[in-house]
Amino acid sequence: MQVTVVSGSVYGTADLVADEAAARLAAAGLQVSRVKPATVDALLASQPQAIVLCTSTTGMGELPDSLLPFYHELQDRFPLFTGVPFGVIALGDSSYGDTFCQGGQLLRELMLELQAREALPMLQLDASETVTPELDAEPWIDELAALLKG
Numbered sequence: 001m002q003v004t005v006v007s008g009s010v011y012g013t014a015d016l017v018a019d020e021a022a023a024r025l026a027a028a029g030l031q032v033s034r035v036k037p038a039t040v041d042a043l044l045a046s047q048p049q050a051i052v053l054c055t056s057t058t059g060m061g062e063l064p065d066s067l068l069p070f071y072h073e074l075q076d077r078f079p080l081f082t083g084v085p086f087g088v089i090a091l092g093d094s095s096y097g098d099t100f101c102q103g104g105q106l107l108r109e110l111m112l113e114l115q116a117r118e119a120l121p122m123l124q125l126d127a128s129e130t131v132t133p134e135l136d137a138e139p140w141i142d143e144l145a146a147l148l149k150g
């Protein structure tokens with residue numbers, strides 16, 4: 001099972017969580033491609049059988065600048081990932097209210113439009129609640145690894 005991990009971040013936290021996720025999935029015995037920076041060509045070239053997307057939210061519920069070209073290119077090229085399992089790790093801060101983890105939500109909705117299959121409900125990591133998101137993500141990553149290994 002080939003798993004591709006893509007991330008976007010403003011200050012580096014989401015990239016760090018994605019690095020941890022990639023290492024943990026690999027340690028669980030999965031084949032992992034860590035695509036950084038995020039490009040559609042690199043994602044497609046990795047021939048993903050599963051996709052993990054990790055992003056923070058910036059502005060008023062927006063994706064980080066490092067992910068915007070990727071997001072718009074996915075919308076334009078619209079490569080179908082029919083049935084491909086995916087999961088989103090969303091970093092945010094609940095003090096932003098309605099836009100909490102909106103960046104992750106944008107990615108999630110786009111992947112569903114591309115006909116990918118959400119393997120696990122989106123993980124939301126709240127900066128108001130934790131300063132160790134990479135540790136808090138571990139149970140979700142382990143659950144995903146178990147699902148993918150079937």
Ligand SMILES: Cc1cc2nc3c(=O)[nH]c(=O)nc-3n(C[C@H](O)[C@H](O)[C@H](O)COP(=O)(O)O)c2cc1C
Nearest residue numbers: 009010011012013014056057059061092093100101
């Ligand atoms: C200017 C700014 C705007 C933000 N806007 C949002 C937001 O709309 N919704 C949200 O959930 N979090 C928001 N956040 C919180 C970040 O997503 C959160 O701190 C995250 O952990 C940062 O991760 P990063 O280091 O990968 O960028 C914002 C943070 C900053 C500094």
